[in-house]
Amino acid sequence: MNIGEIARRSGVSRSTVSYALSGKRPVSDTTRRRIQAVIDELGYRPNATARALKEGRTRTIGLIIPPASQRLTDMQLGFVASVVDAAGRADLDVLLSSSGGEHDRSFERVVGGRRVDGVILMEIRLEDDRVTSLRRAGLPFVGIGRTSDPEEMSWVDIDYETLIARCVHHLADLGHRGIALVDRSAELAATGYGPSHRAHAGFLRAIAERQVEGVHTCCADDATSGVSCVERLLVEHPALTAIATINEAAVPGMYRGLEQAGLSVPRDFSIAGVAGRYLAENLHPPLTAADVPADELGAKAVELLIERIADPAASYRDLLVSPPISLRGTTGPARPRH
Amino acid sequence: MNIGEIARRSGVSRSTVSYALSGKRPVSDTTRRRIQAVIDELGYRPNATARALKEGRTRTIGLIIPPASQRLTDMQLGFVASVVDAAGRADLDVLLSSSGGEHDRSFERVVGGRRVDGVILMEIRLEDDRVTSLRRAGLPFVGIGRTSDPEEMSWVDIDYETLIARCVHHLADLGHRGIALVDRSAELAATGYGPSHRAHAGFLRAIAERQVEGVHTCCADDATSGVSCVERLLVEHPALTAIATINEAAVPGMYRGLEQAGLSVPRDFSIAGVAGRYLAENLHPPLTAADVPADELGAKAVELLIERIADPAASYRDLLVSPPISLRGTTGPARPRH
DNA sequence: TTGTAAGCGTTATCAA
DNA sequence: TTGATAACGCTTACAA
Numbered sequence: 001m002n003i004g005e006i007a008r009r010s011g012v013s014r015s016t017v018s019y020a021l022s023g024k025r026p027v028s029d030t031t032r033r034r035i036q037a038v039i040d041e042l043g044y045r046p047n048a049t050a051r052a053l054k055e056g057r058t059r060t061i062g063l064i065i066p067p068a069s070q071r072l073t074d075m076q077l078g079f080v081a082s083v084v085d086a087a088g089r090a091d092l093d094v095l096l097s098s099s100g101g102e103h104d105r106s107f108e109r110v111v112g113g114r115r116v117d118g119v120i121l122m123e124i125r126l127e128d129d130r131v132t133s134l135r136r137a138g139l140p141f142v143g144i145g146r147t148s149d150p151e152e153m154s155w156v157d158i159d160y161e162t163l164i165a166r167c168v169h170h171l172a173d174l175g176h177r178g179i180a181l182v183d184r185s186a187e188l189a190a191t192g193y194g195p196s197h198r199a200h201a202g203f204l205r206a207i208a209e210r211q212v213e214g215v216h217t218c219c220a221d222d223a224t225s226g227v228s229c230v231e232r233l234l235v236e237h238p239a240l241t242a243i244a245t246i247n248e249a250a251v252p253g254m255y256r257g258l259e260q261a262g263l264s265v266p267r268d269f270s271i272a273g274v275a276g277r278y279l280a281e282n283l284h285p286p287l288t289a290a291d292v293p294a295d296e297l298g299a300k301a302v303e304l305l306i307e308r309i310a311d312p313a314a315s316y317r318d319l320l321v322s323p324p325i326s327l328r329g330t331t332g333p334a335r336p337r338h
Numbered sequence: 339m340n341i342g343e344i345a346r347r348s349g350v351s352r353s354t355v356s357y358a359l360s361g362k363r364p365v366s367d368t369t370r371r372r373i374q375a376v377i378d379e380l381g382y383r384p385n386a387t388a389r390a391l392k393e394g395r396t397r398t399i400g401l402i403i404p405p406a407s408q409r410l411t412d413m414q415l416g417f418v419a420s421v422v423d424a425a426g427r428a429d430l431d432v433l434l435s436s437s438g439g440e441h442d443r444s445f446e447r448v449v450g451g452r453r454v455d456g457v458i459l460m461e462i463r464l465e466d467d468r469v470t471s472l473r474r475a476g477l478p479f480v481g482i483g484r485t486s487d488p489e490e491m492s493w494v495d496i497d498y499e500t501l502i503a504r505c506v507h508h509l510a511d512l513g514h515r516g517i518a519l520v521d522r523s524a525e526l527a528a529t530g531y532g533p534s535h536r537a538h539a540g541f542l543r544a545i546a547e548r549q550v551e552g553v554h555t556c557c558a559d560d561a562t563s564g565v566s567c568v569e570r571l572l573v574e575h576p577a578l579t580a581i582a583t584i585n586e587a588a589v590p591g592m593y594r595g596l597e598q599a600g601l602s603v604p605r606d607f608s609i610a611g612v613a614g615r616y617l618a619e620n621l622h623p624p625l626t627a628a629d630v631p632a633d634e635l636g637a638k639a640v641e642l643l644i645e646r647i648a649d650p651a652a653s654y655r656d657l658l659v660s661p662p663i664s665l666r667g668t669t670g671p672a673r674p675r676h
Numbered sequence: 677t678t679g680t681a682a683g684c685g686t687t688a689t690c691a692a
Numbered sequence: 693t694t695g696a697t698a699a700c701g702c703t704t705a706c707a708a
Contacts, residue, residue: 013695048451050685052387088444096432106426113386223620351679388701
């Protein structure tokens, strides 16, 4: 079932069928109707592959996620959902690909084979091989996150540096004098993960400004690690009364760790962080946090990518969000622990 | 940058380059090396679209998820992750598409345009229009879930009927005489969602066998609804002391609702259900549940799809899992309320 | 061992 | 208003 078959059955040429479909050339009403009747009868739909070859574009974008084996965080899931959604609204399909470790074949296939018109990259490192690949391939891309030379790409990002500093200030305002930063995993931080580095920078700046005791620690992206992380912090730092965090996946574990230590939130211990709104609202208790608008960021990433695809020579654009901290009740006045 | 350019620069014909790459015809060592040198120098990779057009297959599978706007449940996320993973291992890419409501354009594009070699369908209804579309299009597909005529398709599924019956028996064994089934959302159940219907059937059967009081209720897929659902149940059914559920997303809310009612789990109230293992283990307290092996099911779905693509005339295959219930401590001996 | 050429299903240019 | 035809980049049957 192809355009030739439709042409034959309607007694016209293939080009006429094509034009009847695209409307790029006038077609008489009678022939158009005849053609449409045949199309409806046979349920013909143009072959996307052939069209892509001819037009030189696939109408597909690639979305590069972290290795799928490790669970996506709530925020990452929010990005995926909003990208798929926004792409769909623009009649673009989304090719999902993971990268990292043994998944690099997939990335290579998608990028090298030009299966997509452009790419959205998640979980970018300060120095990121994938960015290098994409530049070399001349494929338009947009980062959810940015490298250390952010002027040379389009991106959307969260201003972790500012947000974590704000969390510290908020906690210091409440009288806290011992504050921990619970970071993402040590592997991420070690491989130059931007949010880790920038959050750390903001943390150092703020604790210096407020002259509070600050301790920085990494924690894997899951609840269990959150528990042990808190256990360790409580033992090693008796003066600690608050946590600022960018590790949303570990927060439920932190709650549990504190509870097991007999500490009540926010009476005995405060937590503030950066998290997807959905998660922050649905945690128990709801988390005082800068609510990352994953929807907006994902949609913006698609918008920027469409722009770059349309005009690869256009100047780069970006969006850095620093949403306000929503007070939800996990932060309160400091109270010394014994 | 195409195969012709490589051929020109290596002083051979295009077919020789193609054969050097595919190995489907012997190529002398010297020419092969010359070609490879040019390829390496220019970083050439064959265009996937052209290859797809020529070969008549895209090396891509479609994964149809529920509308992305509504949050994926933990189990659904597990399916997506394992499908992407398994497809990657088979050198297949995954085109993500949502269906339902305004997303049907996307489904139509993917299926009608033959952008994929086959499709994996999630959240199937007993009567499902998408299945009809796929059959009409003659596109291989596999369901994660099955319709009311499961003999006519390949699928993997969870035996909710058996599993919920087992939950009821387990609870009845513990002395519970008032047991509620907390189902997925009313919309899903109303539109003929298989798991809802089959779980309900298993529930009715088991409560009849054990002569306990059973109450069935639907609940939206989120924690907040879980809270209000439990509140309502407790008020309306004073004899209720246990819940069996297939609604994993609502479980955290159920915990909270019980806590707010002053009931402790499992001392005062028991919960057992069907849930993804990851979630069951990470809930607090960990949920006694039949652990759905999302990894295995996703991988199997990909395997069955590859099989159908290779031989569309082969007989259908399926996999129905009924994993054992893992006791984790949310079920205990019945104790009358008040 | 290598080259020539047809063809996959479209779109778009050039003619009529 | 419509048709014939080249072209997109690749694979492969057929020749040499």
